[in-house]
Amino acid sequence: MAEIKSALELALERTADVKSDKASLTAHDNKQKGRKLLSEYFDDPTINLKKRLKDFDREHRPQIRRGLFDALLGNLTLPSDENHLTRIQALQPAFExxxxxxxxxxxxxxxxxxxxxxxxxxxxxxxxxxxxxxxxxxxxxxxxxxxxxxxxxxxxxxxxxxxxxxxxxxxxxxxxxxxxxxxxxxxxxxxxxxx
CATH class of the missing domain: 1.10.287 (Helix Hairpins)
Incomplete structure (x- = not known):
């Protein structure tokens, strides 16, 4: 007779190979922090991004920096109007x-x-x-x-x-x-x- 499995047992079998990789989760979180930095910069362009990056742990800084850089590249798009172009021009100091x-x-x-x-x-x-x-x-x-x-x-x-x-x-x-x-x-x- 076939064994009847509970929904929990089936779910556990399917996810047995999926292991949480702490390093990749940390990298993802750090890149998100970089993206959030760009959002803060758009809210207040006087923020010193170099200084803000140095406020983070040295070990996490490269990932945060990469997240910020990727977000900057993502904002480099074709403008819909002059206001959008002004926002794109404001990216230069952030890239620097x-x-x-x-x-x-x-x-x-x-x-x-x-x-x-x-x-x-x-x-x-x-x-x-x-x-x-x-x-x-x-x-x-x-x-x-x-x-x-x-x-x-x-x-x-x-x-x-x-x-x-x-x-x-x-x-x-x-x-x-x-x-x-x-x-x-x-x-x-x-x-x-x-x-």
């Missing part, structure tokens, strides 16, 4: 606090800032050009609706499915091009990081 040799960082940040400003301009220009391109079609639809309903109706190109589809297509192409540049900047900064 984490990198042992940050001599090349200002040049990298000048380059990435210039490119990201161009990205914001290109996004706006793309939207403006497409709106202009679709303006005639939208006005025709407004006239048709006015004849049908007897009321003036103002349409926004963003409500037009064809406009939205075209905008999405072109925006994806633009984002892909600029994302490659951001990825290259991340790689350059990663190259400046020494464990």
């Amino acid at each position: 606090a984490v990198l042992d040799d940050s001599r090349h960082l200002p040049a990298v940040f000048d380059q990435i800032t210039s490119i990201l400003q161009q990205y914001i301009r290109d996004r706006k220009q793309l939207v403006d050009q497409l709106r202009q391109q679709f303006e005639g079609k939208i006005r025709q639809r407004e006239q048709e609706l006015a004849r049908q309903t007897g009321q003036q109706i103002r349409l926004d190109p963003a409500q037009d499915p064809e406009f939205s589809k075209t905008l999405q297509h072109h925006m994806t192409q633009l984002t892909t091009q600029y994302q490659q540049v951001v990825d290259q900047a991340r790689e350059q900064i990663e190259g400046l990081y020494k464990a």
